[in-house]
Amino acid sequence: MAHTELAAVAGRGLVAEEPLVTGSADDLLWDTTADVVVVGFGGAGAAAALEACERGASVLIVERFEGGGSTANSGGVYYAGGGTRFQQDAGVADSPEEMFRYLEQECKGAVSEATLRRFCEESVANIEWLAGHGLGFEGSLYSGKTNYPPEDKYLYYAGNEKVPAFAARAAPAARGHRTKGAGWTGYAYFDGLRQATERLGIPVRTHSRVQRLVLDSTGAVIGVELIEIVDPADRRKHQALYAKVDPMRPFNTARAEKAIAEALAFELLVGRRQRIRARSGVILSTGGFGYNVGMVRAHMPCLADRNNALMRLGSMGCSGGGIQLGVSAGGAVGKMDHAFLSRMIAPPDALVQGIIVNRRGERFVNEDAYNALLGGAIMDQPDGDAWIIIDRDLHRKLLRQCIPTGDGTFKPYLAPALLNLFLGGTRKGRTLAELAGRIGVPADRLEASVAQLNAAIAAGQGDPMGKNPDYVRPLGRGPYRALNTSVGNPYSFCIFFTLGGLAVDELRGVVLRPDGSPIDGLYAAGRAAMGLPSNGYISGLSLADGVFSGRRAGRDAAMGRGNARSAADAGSDGAR
Known part of the structure; x- marks a missing residue:
């Protein structure tokens, strides 16, 4: 793999090295050996490790921090x-x-x-x-x-x-x-998997970042070279840097970016090089690349430009390192410009009863769509700009619905809605024409959008955009308000993570080259690979795909090096 290809995928966010190539595994000194080496200890990595272990393989997990990653930070x-x-x-x-x-x-x-x-x-x-x-x-x-x-x-x-x-x-x-638990329960989901690996005695090498793969003369992946932080005090400092990247802490971008740079430098400063031989295979399960702005810029420059306004769901470990390692060994990538961009407007559902317009004053999506479909539609508009238009009665309803009731919705949903209402650039107009002038959209287009909706409802035709009838109502009397739901508005709290990754064989999970041939001994799972959520996302699909793809990779890797059979040919018992 030419260095230029790795650089093209990584952009200015290069975190992996070109592979170490040797004649055979016997030509190198190894610090330890396992049948299967799993790189990344989140949901997909845990599933891969458990499956491989249950099939009789010796497994070693290598984890850059202490485990959990984007899985532990998810809703579970x-x-x-x-x-x-x-x-x-x-x-x-x-x-x-x-x-x-x-x-x-x-x-x-x-x-x-x-x-x-x-x-x-x-x-x-x-x-x-x-x-x-x-x-x-x-x-x-x-x-x-x-x-x-x-x-x-x-x-x-x-x-x-x-x-x-x-x-x-x-x-x-x-x-x-x-997953059962209090609040967002990604932590409970991952704790269950962590405990399962502990019960099976699967070792985890923490505070260790895989820096490069080891290949033999045929191009097969036979191991990894990592940087391990050994000193307990250094480990605590390393984990403290990780904790500064809190995905649900608003306005935290500058602090997070500083911690990301410090962690990379610290690893190189105090870490020691180790080589681990993988007799059967290496599984890359390191997550996406949402916390690597240089890499995001290479594939989604419009989102990189708005990085300060995004709530990046995941962890510092979502650096694209696993994807880069796969590319360094000759792997192909795809869907790298695909992202989950969530714009949540409910609860409170008063906003769902309004209409969303772009800078042309036109509707472009049904407001009750799943938050990722909504966010993606907003991202596709000119400059990612959009506004939610509500009338006098919806504004009053919105305020009533934002009163805390003790049901757990105030902090994650209602408080952000209030912050955006009061601090996010909301504009008010006595008439639609006046409101249009305040937000810089054509008055005639905005008035036409409202008239079309109201006329369709009056005629019993429902919503022209296909909104669920439970939320369809005409826009009534003013004053009207326009809530800024643009991607670049930091008070719109758009949640973001990447969906693209390494190309894999869909029966085995082995990484593929651009010509479709498999790379012997190299697998990918979860967000490091292309999978079910790569073209569109709904809640829970990433964790489910992590189990599906993780077990697939673990199953195939445990079958041994040089395996040419698919999991299906071998009698996959994933459904039993």
């Missing part, structure tokens, strides 16, 4: 369906076929039809596998519209299932299985 929602026992407990009817019909609309060809069907058919077995490892789920159903269920609910509609355009093709079913 796992997307599962097809008739899980938790769905059955809640009286939710579902089948693998209905799940497939729905996800076919969301995934938009990110994986083959056969892979998507396999994911749906294995869904029940995969969540039972998690439950068998001690993760807690429950069939307490929340049936309303929300981006995250209330504290006492653990099953909900995690995407666009009830949006009319989606429901017309697949019977709606609640498939968002939230």
Whole structure:
């Protein structure tokens, strides 16, 4: 792999080195050896390690910090369906076929039809596998519209299932299985996986960053070279730098960027080089690249320019390091310009009853769409600008709905809505024409957008954009307000993470070269690889894809080096 290709993928955010190439594994001195080396200890890495270990392989996990990554910082929602026992407990009817019909609309060809069907058919077995490892789920159903269920609910509609355009093709079913616990429960999800690895005795080499891969003369990956921080005091300092990158702490970008640079420098300063031989394979499960601004700029410059306004979900470990390692060995990448950009406007649902317009004064999305679809639609508008238009009554309703009730929604949803309302550049006008002038959109276009909506409702035709009838209402009397929901508004609290990654064989999880040939001994899983969420995202799909792709890679790697059979050919028991 030419250095120019690695540089093109990494941009100004290069964190990996070109591989060490040797004649054979016997030509080098190794510090330790395992059958399977898993790089990155989050949800996908844990799933890969557990699967490989359960299949008889010796496994070693290498983790840059102390584990958890973006999984521990997530909401802990796992997307599962097809008739899980938790769905059955809640009286939710579902089948693998209905799940497939729905996800076919969301995934938009990110994986083959056969892979998507396999994911749906294995869904029940995969969540039972998690439950068998001690993760807690429950069939307490929340049936309303929300981006995250209330504290006492653990099953909900995690995407666009009830949006009319989606429901017309697949019977709606609640498939968002939230891990049991308080608040955002990604920590509980990962703790369950961590405890499972401990019970199986899988060793974890923490505070160790893989700097480069080791290849033999045939191009096969035979090991890794890492930088390990050994001194306990240095480890504590290293972890303290990691803690400064809090994905849900607003206005934290400058502090986070400083900590990211300090951590990289500190690793090189105090770390020592170690080599680990992988007899069967190396699995890259290091997450995406949302915390590498140089790499984001190489693929999504518009978002890099608005980095200060983004809430980057993930962790400092989302540096793109695993993706770069794969490219250094000759791996292909794809979907690198695809991102999850979430714009949450409900709760409070008063805003869903308003309309969203772009700088032309025109509607471009149904306001009750899943937050990622909404955010992506806003990102596609000129300069990523958009406003939510509400009337006098909706403004009053919004204020009433933002009164704390003790249900756990105030801090994550209602407080941000109030901050944006009062500090995010909200504009007010007695008439629509006056409001248009305040936000710089054509008055005639804005008035036409409102008139079209009101006329359709009056004629009994519903919303022209296909909004759920539960949220359709005409815009009434002024004064009107325009809430700034643009990507560049730091008070709009847009959540961001990357969706692209390494190209992999969809039956084995092995990394592919640009010509489609496999790289012997190299696998990728989770957000380091292209997968089900790469073309579009709904809540819980990343954790579910992490288990699906992690188990796939662990299963194949455990079968031994030089394996030419697919997991299916070998009799995959992922669904048993």
